[in-house]
Amino acid sequence: MKKITLGIVSAIVLGLFFTGCTEEKKEEKVQVAEKKTYTIKLAMTWPSNFPVFGDAVINFKNMAESMSDGRLTVRIDSKNKHKSPFGIFDMVKAGQYQMGHSASYYWKGKVPNTLYFTTMPFGMTASEQFAWFYYDDGMKLMDKVYAPHNLYSFPGGNTGNQMGGWFQKEINSLDDLKGLKMRIPGFAGEVVSKLGVNVTNIAPGELYTALDRGTIDALEWVGPSLDLRMGFHKVAPYYYTGWHEPATELQFLINRKFMDKLPADLQEIIKVAMKTASYDMLTQTNHESGKNWATMKKEFPNIQVKTFPESVMTAIKKANDDLLVEKAAKDPLAKEILDSQANYIKQIRPWTLLSDYSYLKSLEEK
Amino acid sequence: MKKITLGIVSAIVLGLFFTGCTEEKKEEKVQVAEKKTYTIKLAMTWPSNFPVFGDAVINFKNMAESMSDGRLTVRIDSKNKHKSPFGIFDMVKAGQYQMGHSASYYWKGKVPNTLYFTTMPFGMTASEQFAWFYYDDGMKLMDKVYAPHNLYSFPGGNTGNQMGGWFQKEINSLDDLKGLKMRIPGFAGEVVSKLGVNVTNIAPGELYTALDRGTIDALEWVGPSLDLRMGFHKVAPYYYTGWHEPATELQFLINRKFMDKLPADLQEIIKVAMKTASYDMLTQTNHESGKNWATMKKEFPNIQVKTFPESVMTAIKKANDDLLVEKAAKDPLAKEILDSQANYIKQIRPWTLLSDYSYLKSLEEK
Numbered sequence: 001m002k003k004i005t006l007g008i009v010s011a012i013v014l015g016l017f018f019t020g021c022t023e024e025k026k027e028e029k030v031q032v033a034e035k036k037t038y039t040i041k042l043a044m045t046w047p048s049n050f051p052v053f054g055d056a057v058i059n060f061k062n063m064a065e066s067m068s069d070g071r072l073t074v075r076i077d078s079k080n081k082h083k084s085p086f087g088i089f090d091m092v093k094a095g096q097y098q099m100g101h102s103a104s105y106y107w108k109g110k111v112p113n114t115l116y117f118t119t120m121p122f123g124m125t126a127s128e129q130f131a132w133f134y135y136d137d138g139m140k141l142m143d144k145v146y147a148p149h150n151l152y153s154f155p156g157g158n159t160g161n162q163m164g165g166w167f168q169k170e171i172n173s174l175d176d177l178k179g180l181k182m183r184i185p186g187f188a189g190e191v192v193s194k195l196g197v198n199v200t201n202i203a204p205g206e207l208y209t210a211l212d213r214g215t216i217d218a219l220e221w222v223g224p225s226l227d228l229r230m231g232f233h234k235v236a237p238y239y240y241t242g243w244h245e246p247a248t249e250l251q252f253l254i255n256r257k258f259m260d261k262l263p264a265d266l267q268e269i270i271k272v273a274m275k276t277a278s279y280d281m282l283t284q285t286n287h288e289s290g291k292n293w294a295t296m297k298k299e300f301p302n303i304q305v306k307t308f309p310e311s312v313m314t315a316i317k318k319a320n321d322d323l324l325v326e327k328a329a330k331d332p333l334a335k336e337i338l339d340s341q342a343n344y345i346k347q348i349r350p351w352t353l354l355s356d357y358s359y360l361k362s363l364e365e366k
Numbered sequence: 367m368k369k370i371t372l373g374i375v376s377a378i379v380l381g382l383f384f385t386g387c388t389e390e391k392k393e394e395k396v397q398v399a400e401k402k403t404y405t406i407k408l409a410m411t412w413p414s415n416f417p418v419f420g421d422a423v424i425n426f427k428n429m430a431e432s433m434s435d436g437r438l439t440v441r442i443d444s445k446n447k448h449k450s451p452f453g454i455f456d457m458v459k460a461g462q463y464q465m466g467h468s469a470s471y472y473w474k475g476k477v478p479n480t481l482y483f484t485t486m487p488f489g490m491t492a493s494e495q496f497a498w499f500y501y502d503d504g505m506k507l508m509d510k511v512y513a514p515h516n517l518y519s520f521p522g523g524n525t526g527n528q529m530g531g532w533f534q535k536e537i538n539s540l541d542d543l544k545g546l547k548m549r550i551p552g553f554a555g556e557v558v559s560k561l562g563v564n565v566t567n568i569a570p571g572e573l574y575t576a577l578d579r580g581t582i583d584a585l586e587w588v589g590p591s592l593d594l595r596m597g598f599h600k601v602a603p604y605y606y607t608g609w610h611e612p613a614t615e616l617q618f619l620i621n622r623k624f625m626d627k628l629p630a631d632l633q634e635i636i637k638v639a640m641k642t643a644s645y646d647m648l649t650q651t652n653h654e655s656g657k658n659w660a661t662m663k664k665e666f667p668n669i670q671v672k673t674f675p676e677s678v679m680t681a682i683k684k685a686n687d688d689l690l691v692e693k694a695a696k697d698p699l700a701k702e703i704l705d706s707q708a709n710y711i712k713q714i715r716p717w718t719l720l721s722d723y724s725y726l727k728s729l730e731e732k
Contacts, residue, residue, distance in 0.1 A: 066630065067631055069629075069630070122729070125722050127652050130649045131652045131653040134646065134649055135653035135654075161722050161725050241724035241725060242721070242725050243728065246725055265432060268429070269635075272429050273638065276641055279642070283496045283500055283501065284501055286493050287497040289714075290713045293717045294713055294716070305720065307727075348653070348655075350656070351656040351659045354671065356491050356526070358527075358607035358671075359527050360491070360723050
């Protein structure tokens, strides 16, 4: 049976009504009976047609629109349109956009504690982090950070474990990090700069040439799901396994006043659509990474997968821990969040190692 | 603004209407204007208040009801009510229930190819299997198996990697499997019986006593999330890592004729609510397993975690492969499904090993 929308129903009711009623009452009734619709303008940090990240936004839009039977319309503006990829926080806060899609750690210069809700070096894996968000204190703590800014923040799609990056030379000791010119933004950049890495920032469009010509010695991007199209495997032979972004979770931002005024069913539709889009993005990332990694290895069978040696990992981990201690000492909320994450890892990691990890290990040994 | 429901709107419209209209038209209008609601009776295989599995069903119900603003009502019957835990397939097919919550591999006696949509020994991990379902051929193939039975089947919640089980004695060689009395149902039971295991079936309520008194030597249940309350850790010292159910995915069943007649927005609400409930259950399982495993180790610090030795793993894997070859030879659709799974593992497993696995390994080595 086709659904009869309320719009049609109203028309029929009004039609019958005017068979025998006065004109005067028309306006009052239309006002009450008409189906209220909402347009959500959503600004994202990414360019148009950006795979995986952009797909998560389209996935959200499609679910929200179909589930609400058109009562919600989502209009997506890419950075090509709004020209302000790192202005999403402010634009949604001010209500210029009702929603945004970005990543929490981009706002650490503005609101330092936003840093902790994307991923942390040596931190939780994606499945651990989802458990922290939804079944431990993650969502509550994120809300504590965003509520004062008239914003809700929700998980917006996970990239899974990001690769450590593409390197021109092998890293055999701490000495090899000294003076290494590397594109590695954010907190991970702070960490390795403590060990002498010369952290540089280069626009995405220029990365390939920079790596090819030796302007930089190394870079990190995402993983096979997005690295393939960048072509880095053609110009750098070493692909390092990840440590710095084990579970990068993107973010949906919503203007709090806008959300709170929506009917309860539409609020729930938005929440569930965001949650599913976030989970789906992790699934899609794994799928695309599997496919793209197979392609890379076929095209360039000499790509060498490497893991930093133990001495380097230990030093990076120490630099990371020291920085976190500094941050916790400066701000009680930072301490609360970092303690919550550390305690959660302590609780869940033994299970992580007992389940998929032991299973995969037992198959590898064969 | 509080949402004004259509029910209230109709009342207001009708109220105005009757100010100046004839009684005769009342019935016609009410019929058109009234909001159509649907009650979904859902039968589940599990008892009332069954943790995690049952929570997935409640999670689905809550999302479906709130997102539809009450146009959907989900009434859950546990096996305590309908008394037919393994009759779900037939009851939903016949329309006695509109939905069911169970596991696909329970129907292998009736429809052999349903076996492949829960988990397979030595098969995909949960994240790999979600990718196979949603971004490769999994959903299409599942539909091929269920459509002839007037059913839709959807993923209904993942338990993650299930533990290999609780053992009274260590398994050091294939000889230790010979004559071993073990509760291990389903396809995995078929596999180990090829190696001389004496597979027994015992009702869940009697398992603890059977293991304690030596009626059986070993059993598998789920993992810490559900094993803790069963108390097995109190009576058996060895906890083996998993191989036989790396990603047990439960199942929502829907009567196809019922679903197809629903308005498109309600169909989408049901689909998204099922998908989210399924993903959420994996997250909840990981959370509960982490918590419960910590409790178990605290209460019984002498629990010994073991993995079958290589010789045993190799023999089990071979018995498993032989059985799959037999099944593929007998049925072209079985072959199509098994080939699709094998090819998908070949594509995605290298990425699985490169991402979380390498990350966890690099931390373990420290």
